[in-house]
Amino acid sequence: MAAEQVKPIELHFWPTPNGKKISIMLEELGVPYEIKFVNIGKGDQFKPEFLKIAPNNRMPAIIDPEGPGNAPISVFESGAILLYLGRKFGKFYPQDDERARVAVEEWLMWQMGGFGPMLGQRNHFSVYAPERIPYATKRYQDETHRLYGVLDRRLAGNEYVGGAAYSIADMAIFGWAAGWETQQFDTTEFKHVKRWIDLLNARPAVQRGMAIKAPVDPVNLADDKEAQKILFGQRAR
Structure with missing residues (x-):
């Protein structure tokens, strides 16, 4: 039986193709979730509090307050998140076949x-x-x-x-x-x-998941040299 979700899942998100995978999944599941925007053009992905849940400094990531044993769990990497949610809720991921x-x-x-x-x-x-x-x-x-x-x-x-x-x-x-x-x-x-x-x-859930916008006007990455440095110029820290 699919798990019930009462407390909202935290979705650490920016509206990129990888981020939208998870917003679509959560909309399809119909479970409560709360978006925590990670402005990747400003370097939010390198903040210490984000690195605690996403050590590869990439979003998306989630925190499920009702994880295994009813204890919180964080998950990074979009594929791992989809697999986790599919197992937990028993939907969109074959369980017995x-x-x-x-x-x-x-x-x-x-x-x-x-x-x-x-x-x-x-x-x-x-x-x-x-x-x-x-x-x-x-x-x-x-x-x-x-x-x-x-x-x-x-x-x-x-x-x-x-x-x-x-x-x-x-x-x-x-x-x-x-x-x-x-x-x-x-x-x-x-x-x-x-x-x-x-x-x-x-699909209405796909439409909702794809429609989520950033809380600020998107930068023109092709022209924003500072954002390019943040996104494309990183080495090991």
């Missing part, structure tokens, strides 16, 4: 290890890099295109990424794929991805 669970985990790891990082590098070298490096731009543009092809082939025979049922794998991938028209791809080229994006866009 090992084959279905493996499929969801495969595609979640595909997003965490490939789709998200490669799209992130594509965005960096195409938009934010202070100088254009043709090899790097083409490298990540081509890899992004390849990954969309992998996703399109998967969705050709499945309604959702994990199979017949909507899952945390869809939420994880959608956070990145939702912006595919800005990634300079023809939306008719991957018709199965387009069908899937439209399917998820129609």
Whole structure:
């Protein structure tokens, strides 16, 4: 039986693709949560209180005040958060069907290890890099295109990424794929991805999770040199 949640989960969040994975999941679950904004362009992710729950200085992270044994637990890394919430509430993550669970985990790891990082590098070298490096731009543009092809082939025979049922794998991938028209791809080229994006866009919880805005006007990262130093110029501290 799914666990009941009384005290709100703290979601440490900024409206990026990784952050929106978790806001979508919490909206789909319908459990109480409270957003703690982490302004990554201002360096909030390096504050000591945030590093206690997210040692990799990346959001999202959560604090569940009603964790295992009814004691608080913090979780960082978006994939780990999705798995934790899926187990706790018994939704959007197969509980008893090992084959279905493996499929969801495969595609979640595909997003965490490939789709998200490669799209992130594509965005960096195409938009934010202070100088254009043709090899790097083409490298990540081509890899992004390849990954969309992998996703399109998967969705050709499945309604959702994990199979017949909507899952945390869809939420994880959608956070990145939702912006595919800005990634300079023809939306008719991957018709199965387009069908899937439209399917998820129609879900009210997805709409609510995607609609959460930052409490301040977003910076134009392509022009904000200070924010670029914070986000792209870090070394070990």
